[in-house]
Amino acid sequence: MNNFEKFMSTHGEKLYDIAKKNTKYNSSGHAIISKTDEWLDEPEWQAKQQEVKSNEEYKIAGNMAGAIPT
Secondary structure (H helix, E strand, C coil): CCCHHHHHHHHHHHHHHHHHHEEEEEECCCCECCCCCCCCCCCCHHHHHHHHHHHHHHHHHHHHHCCCCC
């Protein structure tokens, strides 16, 4: 067991409880993020998401053409 696993084994439940208390939920019980949340606009994550999306589209197009083995 590595250090992270030991830490989570010891403290994981407490950390999970804290995270749940700090999370807002909608009426369906789904975790939500406010439209005004400062983390909502993070260009570096949006760029990474676009990169992944573009790569996935390439793979799908390649598979459809039979160019990429699955």
